[in-house]
Amino acid sequence: MSEDLNVDARVDLNADLGESFGRWQLGDDAAMLELITSANVAAGFHAGDPRTLRTTCAQAVQHGVIIGAQVGYRDLAGFGRRFIDVDPADLTADILYQVGALDALATSVGGRVRYLKPHGALYNAIVDHRGQAQAVVDALLALPHPLPLLGLPGSLVLELAADHGIRTVTEYFIDRNYTDDGRLVDRRRPDALITDPELAAERAVAAARERRAESFCTHGDSPGAVRMARTVRDALTAAGVAVEPFITP
Template sequence: MSIDLNADLGESFGRWQLGDDPAMLELITSANVATGFHAGDPATLLATCREAVARNVVIGAQVGYRDLAGFGRRFVDVDPAELTAEIIYQIGALDALARSVGGRVAYLKPHGALYNTIVDHEKQARAVVDALLGYPEPLPLLGLPGSRVLEIAQDNGIRTVTEYFIDRNYTPEHRLVDRRLPDALIHDPQVAAERAIQAARDQVAESFCTHGDSPGAVTMARTVRTALTEAGIEIAPFVS
């Protein structure tokens, strides 16, 4: 049994610093790197890609709505064709930065409000898949189990990878609890570690996400990784 550990990185912007990317890259196997629409400036993204390559961490493009002010956590009623174009644009920009330091974009993960929207929103889900179909290289899609976007992707021959959030609570319908609610986030690393072990044993997903932008992110990731390893669960990326 093996599990991929991923985290959202590259989300600093100019003088505004968010998270400890170098420390997180020592603990994870896949990095969801921002692409400039919800967070991240070119210099930050290039540095994150360089550090990921140096640590043999797989790079994924974390695409989102054009919403810097809202950190990509607000729904945008964008035309599907425009959304497709914007996603291709984001992948291409990050891939160019990654290739300049010896890496490449190896998968796609939608961010924030877009991630949650395409669980059920047919037109935007199809727009995301259309972007993957239009990109020259086939990229796997990381997403919520049972989401519409994964179903459409599978129907079109795109590899899909299921994801479980170890630091987020879920609704009875297996959706993420809204971040505006008090019980949305899990802050106790030990609780997260216990959830991760159980989720791995139940095989609920192929990749586990721990967010990199919270004050306790590094401690959370280290505790979870240690617990999984001690439980005999291999930590490995889902793509090479």
């Protein structure tokens, strides 16, 4: 993995954070924030209580990590990983509510929400669900300044967002397997997750070489998440890939 790409390669490294709730702790946000360049911070609907989210935002500001709002279905019990056939108008309002709440918490500690990433079942649904994809775009358009949108390459939501002049950022999951048509393998399947840090690092370098996406995701709640993020970042750096946020700090 030490082979130099011999090109001006650069990628953003992001992770889903702020997903603890009260006494229930998930992941090590502080350690992850030393390794990543963008943080997809939960916005309260699928995970995260206000104090957790404010603390995570403060830690992100301390480390110079870009804060993004990870919005999802109103589904704490299911961690936002269950599809909900919500009315598009309700979904638009729910997204605006989440962005507004997280931005207030981020602002209180010297940060701002700089981009949007849908979470879990919503992320997968808007690959081809037109009503919900449009609802996400409508929420972005309703903001004073539309946030960049992070999503799966080839997804409908990115197409609709681009049609409205919204900046779109493609994402590659280094710790998830893909189907033949480029979608994420269902988490209920035993082959959905990649837990070997070395394998994830090899995938990351290959994806950087092939320019598969602008931002790479490693999940903060996965077993051994910190070790994986460190291994991946070290491998990218050794291969000559600059790990930088896709938004100017």
